[in-house]
Amino acid sequence: MAETYKQLREYNNIFNVLLVLHVIVIAIGLGAAFYMEHHGHIVTGMNNQIVWGLPHVFAVFLIVSASGALNLASASSVFSKLAYKRFARLSAILAISLLIGGLAVLLLDLGRPDRLIIAMTHYNFKSIFAWNIILYTGFITIVGVYLWTMMDKTVTRYNKIAGWGAFIWRLILTTGTGSIFGFLVAREAYDAAIMAPLFIASSFVYGMAFTVWVLITMCQATGKRLLTRDVSNKIRELIIIFIAAMLYFTAVHHLTNLYAAEHTGVERFILWSGSVFTWLFWGGHVLIGSVIPMLILMQPNFGSSRAGLIFASVLMLLGGMAHIYVIIIGGQSYPLALFPGMEVTSTFQDGQFAHYMPSLPELLLGIAGISIAMFMTGFALKLLPFLPSPVADGK
Amino acid sequence: MISLKPDDRKSEKADREAENDGSRRAFLKGAAAVMAIAPGMTLYAYGTKDAVAKPLDEAATRKNRWGLLIDAAKFTDADVDRCVAACQKENGWKNTGHPLTDAQWIRRVNITNKKTGEHFSLPMMCQHCAEPPCADVCPTGASFRRDDGIVLVDKHICIGCRYCMMACPYKARSFVHEHLEDQKSYAPRGIGTVESCTMCVHRVDEGRQPACVEAAPQGAMVFGDLNDRSGKLAQLVERVATQQVRADLNLDPGVRYRNI
Amino acid sequence: MKSVVILQRLILMLVMITFSGAVLPGVVGHAAAQPAWMPKPPKAVGGKCDADPKWMRKWHMKALDHKRDETMHKGIRTRKFSLKNCISCHAVKDDNGKYITVRDERHFCRTCHDYAAVRIDCFDCHASRPGDKMDKAARAGGNPHENATKMSSVIRKGDTAMADFHKYIAGEGK
Numbered sequence: 001m002a003e004t005y006k007q008l009r010e011y012n013n014i015f016n017v018l019l020v021l022h023v024i025v026i027a028i029g030l031g032a033a034f035y036m037e038h039h040g041h042i043v044t045g046m047n048n049q050i051v052w053g054l055p056h057v058f059a060v061f062l063i064v065s066a067s068g069a070l071n072l073a074s075a076s077s078v079f080s081k082l083a084y085k086r087f088a089r090l091s092a093i094l095a096i097s098l099l100i101g102g103l104a105v106l107l108l109d110l111g112r113p114d115r116l117i118i119a120m121t122h123y124n125f126k127s128i129f130a131w132n133i134i135l136y137t138g139f140i141t142i143v144g145v146y147l148w149t150m151m152d153k154t155v156t157r158y159n160k161i162a163g164w165g166a167f168i169w170r171l172i173l174t175t176g177t178g179s180i181f182g183f184l185v186a187r188e189a190y191d192a193a194i195m196a197p198l199f200i201a202s203s204f205v206y207g208m209a210f211t212v213w214v215l216i217t218m219c220q221a222t223g224k225r226l227l228t229r230d231v232s233n234k235i236r237e238l239i240i241i242f243i244a245a246m247l248y249f250t251a252v253h254h255l256t257n258l259y260a261a262e263h264t265g266v267e268r269f270i271l272w273s274g275s276v277f278t279w280l281f282w283g284g285h286v287l288i289g290s291v292i293p294m295l296i297l298m299q300p301n302f303g304s305s306r307a308g309l310i311f312a313s314v315l316m317l318l319g320g321m322a323h324i325y326v327i328i329i330g331g332q333s334y335p336l337a338l339f340p341g342m343e344v345t346s347t348f349q350d351g352q353f354a355h356y357m358p359s360l361p362e363l364l365l366g367i368a369g370i371s372i373a374m375f376m377t378g379f380a381l382k383l384l385p386f387l388p389s390p391v392a393d394g395k
Numbered sequence: 396m397i398s399l400k401p402d403d404r405k406s407e408k409a410d411r412e413a414e415n416d417g418s419r420r421a422f423l424k425g426a427a428a429v430m431a432i433a434p435g436m437t438l439y440a441y442g443t444k445d446a447v448a449k450p451l452d453e454a455a456t457r458k459n460r461w462g463l464l465i466d467a468a469k470f471t472d473a474d475v476d477r478c479v480a481a482c483q484k485e486n487g488w489k490n491t492g493h494p495l496t497d498a499q500w501i502r503r504v505n506i507t508n509k510k511t512g513e514h515f516s517l518p519m520m521c522q523h524c525a526e527p528p529c530a531d532v533c534p535t536g537a538s539f540r541r542d543d544g545i546v547l548v549d550k551h552i553c554i555g556c557r558y559c560m561m562a563c564p565y566k567a568r569s570f571v572h573e574h575l576e577d578q579k580s581y582a583p584r585g586i587g588t589v590e591s592c593t594m595c596v597h598r599v600d601e602g603r604q605p606a607c608v609e610a611a612p613q614g615a616m617v618f619g620d621l622n623d624r625s626g627k628l629a630q631l632v633e634r635v636a637t638q639q640v641r642a643d644l645n646l647d648p649g650v651r652y653r654n655i
Numbered sequence: 656m657k658s659v660v661i662l663q664r665l666i667l668m669l670v671m672i673t674f675s676g677a678v679l680p681g682v683v684g685h686a687a688a689q690p691a692w693m694p695k696p697p698k699a700v701g702g703k704c705d706a707d708p709k710w711m712r713k714w715h716m717k718a719l720d721h722k723r724d725e726t727m728h729k730g731i732r733t734r735k736f737s738l739k740n741c742i743s744c745h746a747v748k749d750d751n752g753k754y755i756t757v758r759d760e761r762h763f764c765r766t767c768h769d770y771a772a773v774r775i776d777c778f779d780c781h782a783s784r785p786g787d788k789m790d791k792a793a794r795a796g797g798n799p800h801e802n803a804t805k806m807s808s809v810i811r812k813g814d815t816a817m818a819d820f821h822k823y824i825a826g827e828g829k
Binding site: 037039040041042047048049051052110111112113115116118119122123124126127128129130133180183184185186187332336337338339341342343344345346347348349350 | 503536
């Protein structure tokens, strides 16, 4: 019987070039983080109104994607879809890598990154943020154990339990990430329990996009076929359903907000005012990130081809960034209502739409997060048999 | 034990004598008595006794709940600016020419009623909530509410994540974006951490009033103990119509307003 | 000479060089005058220190940390072991008679911390020289510290991390 999984041994220069590129991007990103820490956040575009900026957009995007990257593994272990079993290992290692990439960005943007040890030793259990720290480290551990049960024959019998554990944990993790925003009572753009399911649906989309992206890159790098036509087709259909779910939760979120008079202001600001967020929402999240990929994937032939899948994935990732940007930055940009019904001004930008111009170091740090995830995945593929073995042509 | 006014010299001497004595009890008595007199100088202007400091070696307790009552009708724009300036001088934060990143512990909020065109302004700062959202969301517990109701940031364990700034409904918090130098010894502030109004906790612990209260027009700001029903503040809050900013959030702020 | 012997001596030499920093001060420090390369922290200007200097050298960080939490979270503002009090006694003046900040390498804390290569971030936030009236009052007033038993009563009982500290403080008050 041919082995199902393969360690990455034979590959062309595409792989080497990518690895080197990622190392360079990571080095630049670390330099940017050092620059930010040395000078303080004064060198970023963030300020006392927009307190979370581009690094948080990248970090949240990566963390949400991490949970979604586990899709194929969960499908095989939890829902017994054996067609995806070949991709389960890759899916798990990608999930861990994406999470670490996101956490690295989050950590390096802290005001005091040197106090990591405090974040690990002082917990305020009332804080959803503190719970998230536990959810993140727990995710890495559980998925790690899950991978072990997939790879070590002596513990295979625990695979099902580990798979279920990882599946439940990832849902809680994305719920937790969404709740970071959902629990902010005073911010009108958030403060909604639907943030949690919206984040789960989004994680499915972005995680699948990353998985497809890595799989097809590895097809190119090994010059072999890793996906059968059948699996490509199934992935195509899955993504369509996930995008539909994401759009559904987005629609419900905004429609319910429009219904409540106190939230119409922020909804008008995001959806209609013509601000940068309006463009990013409709053009980025809805059109580029959802509608166009859906249309592409609805073509049975082109949609399940390498070109179609990679094209749709890139659009979904770009749209995803726009989506998170609108949530994080747009939500902060809309002024807090200190005195509802009154016109308010101050030297602290009360009553004004806060303006945010990301700076280069922030962007470099954010991109480095993606590179950390990709480099880790690529490097892992060389260490252990995570990749599915190639399928014969014509299958 | 702090000498700001000449009269306080006496108190410091008394403290020292008591300490040299080695007798804790004597020290406590001396301190408490003096504390009651010294801050009384200003507080008696309102007619009732109010803030009495705890002995320096005792922990703040839930017995007290320090608070403020701000009467918006008694403030002109210039009055509010005087309070802001007093806070800056006391706590050492200032305008460095970067309006978007400079810290503002207290600010003048100008309010215009859209329907009537009526205009007024008031000082806005940390509202020292009984249920502070900043403390709820803080991952390390650096944001906390002291037992006597003062909400503070423990900068020793603040990691600078800024989640509290996302959570505060009053925009009361600032992040220190730059290296600082020559901070006040009683108001430490530093790069990469979040800060806000401390209700001049260093003064309160000594039985003095917050700097803004001293700078405000007569009777425009009343500082005191919300739990002390015989005190000026609690009596005022009981008798007159007071308002809480964003009362809908049910945070029970320690800072109350009148005539908004 | 046999190569094994050479190797042995080489290793011995390396070990001696490596640990000379730790061993020599102990051997030489007591017998002779302090070697030139040892740190020479400037003399304090107040009265007696909050605790025996030998004890302080070893435990000052614990004392400061403990006091910091007491003050920050409970509002206990006695002078003993407060950073402000340390700073007011250990302030150093420059040639013009002005107090230097921690940016100057002659700063009391830096004389040792530079030598030991231990970074302190106290002064990212705290003033590193006496500033306001209270500090001056403390300086002028000699030694206003309460005695040690009072402090020890403030330390939480049963805190094992602090047990050493507790014992030390209790004994030191005599």
